Amino acid sequence: MSETVVSINHANIYQGNNLILQDVNFTVNKGEFVYLVGKTGTGKSSLLKTLYGELPLKEGTASVVDFDLREMTWKKVPFLRRNLGVVFQDFQLLTDRNVHENLKFVLKAIGWKDDQLIEEKIHDVLDKVGLKSKGFKMPFEMSGGEQQRVDIARALLNSPKLILADEPTGNLDPETSDEIMQLLIQISKDYGTAVIMATHDFIVINRYPSRMLSTEMGKVVDTGALAENQSVIG
Numbered sequence: 377m378s379e380t381v382v383s384i385n386h387a388n389i390y391q392g393n394n395l396i397l398q399d400v401n402f403t404v405n406k407g408e409f410v411y412l413v414g415k416t417g418t419g420k421s422s423l424l425k426t427l428y429g430e431l432p433l434k435e436g437t438a439s440v441v442d443f444d445l446r447e448m449t450w451k452k453v454p455f456l457r458r459n460l461g462v463v464f465q466d467f468q469l470l471t472d473r474n475v476h477e478n479l480k481f482v483l484k485a486i487g488w489k490d491d492q493l494i495e496e497k498i499h500d501v502l503d504k505v506g507l508k509s510k511g512f513k514m515p516f517e518m519s520g521g522e523q524q525r526v527d528i529a530r531a532l533l534n535s536p537k538l539i540l541a542d543e544p545t546g547n548l549d550p551e552t553s554d555e556i557m558q559l560l561i562q563i564s565k566d567y568g569t570a571v572i573m574a575t576h577d578f579i580v581i582n583r584y585p586s587r588m589l590s591t592e593m594g595k596v597v598d599t600g601a602l603a604e605n606q607s608v609i610g
């Protein structure tokens with residue numbers, strides 16, 4: 377039986393008092409890879425922000441990795457985030473410390489204390505993103521693709537059931553975008569992690585076709601699973 381990771385029903389998404397998306401309904405299951413597409417300003421980021429607790433859900437219902445978004449308070453948001461991985465376009469790494477220290481900082485912040493477990497976890501996530509030997513590098517010494525891999529490694533620290541990615545290939549050249557897409561798809565297949573990825577990049581979507589949610593005219597349209605991406609990378 378499939379395991380539901382996101383379930384959103386009759387939700388209205390607001391920015392302040394402005395209604396951005398109306399009557400949003402969809403579910404995402406374990407291991408699914410879903411694109412979120414739509415013209416600029418149509419609400420992709422607003423929807424993702426709602427899913428990771430940055431915007432409050434005022435109308436409708438939603439459950440994200442078993443957290444009820446209507447019950448969300450600022451105190452509970454960090455607990456929701458510990459069960460998610462969030463990946464952004466601009467990497468958001470701490471520039472004054474190396475990759476290893478960036479990852480250690482996050483683990484310490486969420487309460488990890490055992491040095492050996494910390495080292496094992498960092499080794500594990502760097503291995504998963506193909507950067508096993510790059511822990512000593514400073515962010516400015518890395519290419520955009522490598523920095524995005526570190527951002528994905530950071531998202532994996534929580535062993536999340538869901539990764540929310542907002543334009544993760546937006547700053548990358550086509551070849552590097554390909555590598556990041558293959559990595560995200562591989563993660564969703566290997567670890568059963570669901571991925572919702574906002575993108576404008578139709579080159580990427582055409583190369584790695586998958587289910588699409590489209591924001592248009594204040595609604596979210598579910599195009600369903602048009603094709604499997606399995607054949608592309610498999």
Ligand SMILES: Nc1ncnc2c1ncn2[C@@H]1O[C@H](COP(=O)(O)OP(=O)(O)OP(=O)(O)O)[C@@H](O)[C@H]1O
Pocket residue numbers: 391392394396414415416417418419420421422423591
């Ligand atoms: N902090 C904010 N306060 C008020 N309105 C906002 C805020 N952020 C976004 N909006 C508005 O909400 C609407 C949706 O914006 P959003 O960023 O979600 O769209 P998007 O589809 O992600 O756009 P893009 O593709 O350019 O990132 C836009 O009209 C935008 O102006």
